[in-house]
Amino acid sequence: MIKRISIPLVLLSVLFISSCGVNKKTHQALVQQHQDLAELYQKSQVDLAESRSRVKSLEDQLEQERKNNASLKDALARLQATLDNSISNTSQGNANISKLVDEINASNKYIQHLVNTKAKSDSLNMVLTNNLTRSLSREELKDVDVQVLKGVVYISLSDNMLYKSGSYEISDQAGETLSKIAKIIQDYKDYDVLIEGNTDSDPIAKANIRNNWDLSTLRASSVVQALQNNYGVDPKRLTAGGRGQYNPIANNSSPEGKARNRRTQIIITPKLDQFMELIDKAPESAEVPDTTE
Structure with missing residues (x-):
């Protein structure tokens, strides 16, 4: 009886032992699988967190790019408006x-016209000046100043050459110079001629002359009458005027300045067409006489 029972017990023991051995291996495998799954889960959690972080970063970048895109659109619109x-x-x-x-x-063109006009005017002035001075000697030119300004001829005669001292009577030595000037005036018959007397600032001390106005006018009148009576100049062309001491060309504080201010001017006013005629009448070599000697 005992032998019969022992065999099943042995078998059961073997089976139990075998069964226990299988469960342990499975358990170990399961434990290992659990550990692997836990590690994988942990890793997945880390990857998920990183992915979410990257997604958040990309979303932020996308939002920033949208803002940049809007700013670029505004800038482009402004640039387009500026370009337009x-x-x-x-x-x-x-x-x-x-x-x-x-x-x-x-x-x-206007400036060139003015330059050409000025050059032409200077040429005409030179021609006229040469015509007026070519008959005068060097000695006479020391007491005679000829200028052409804006188409008007000014012949200035010093009182030392024209008059006796402190008088309006024309001196004998003035006759030859006046005769030459009268010839020039006669050559251009259509010109108007103004004789203008000027004095310095010293008051006149003559019983029959009240002041420098009288003296300057009387001197001009003397030249006018000499041109008319002695040299046949038409009196209709002549005008006598006096400016006293009120048209100085130098300072009256020095003897030299006073001498320059005591003068009689013969002012000749030709017309433009008469200026043009002077070109044809100009000498071949129109040179102003040298007065330096």
């Missing part, structure tokens, strides 16, 4: 520049 305005201004500017160039060209 520049194009409009350029068109207007081109028109203004073209107008300015036309004005500059017109101004240049």
Whole structure:
């Protein structure tokens, strides 16, 4: 009886032992699998967190790019408006520049016209001056100053050459010079002639002459009458005038200045067409006589 029971017990023991051995291996495998799964889960959690962080970063970047894109659109719109305005201004500017160039060209033409006119006027003035002075000697030119200003001829005669001291009577030595000036006046019959007397600032001390106004006018009248009576100049062309001491050309504080202010001017006013005629009458070599010797 005992032998029969022992065999099943042995078998059961073997089976139990075998069964326990299988469960331990499975358990160990399960434990290992659990550990692997735990590690994988942990890793997945880390990866998920990193992914979420990257997604958040990308979303922030996307939002920033959207803002940048909006700013670029605004900047582009402003640039386009500026470009449109520049194009409009350029068109207007081109028109203004073209107008300015036309004005500059017109101004240049006018300036050239003035230069040519000035050169022509200077040439005419030189011709007329030479005509008026070529018959005068060097000695006479020391007391005679001839200028042409703006088409008007000024012949200035010193009182030392024309008059006796402190008088309005013409001196004998003035006759030859006046005769030459009278010939020039006679050559140009249509010119008007003004004889203008001038004095210095010293008051006159003559019983029959009240002041420098009287003296300057009387001196001018003496020259007018000499031109009329002695040299046959038409009196209709002549005018006598006095300016006293009130038209000085130098300072009256020195003897030299006073001597320059005591003068009689013969002012000849030709017309433009008469100026043109002077060119044909000019000498071949129109040189002003040298007065330096």
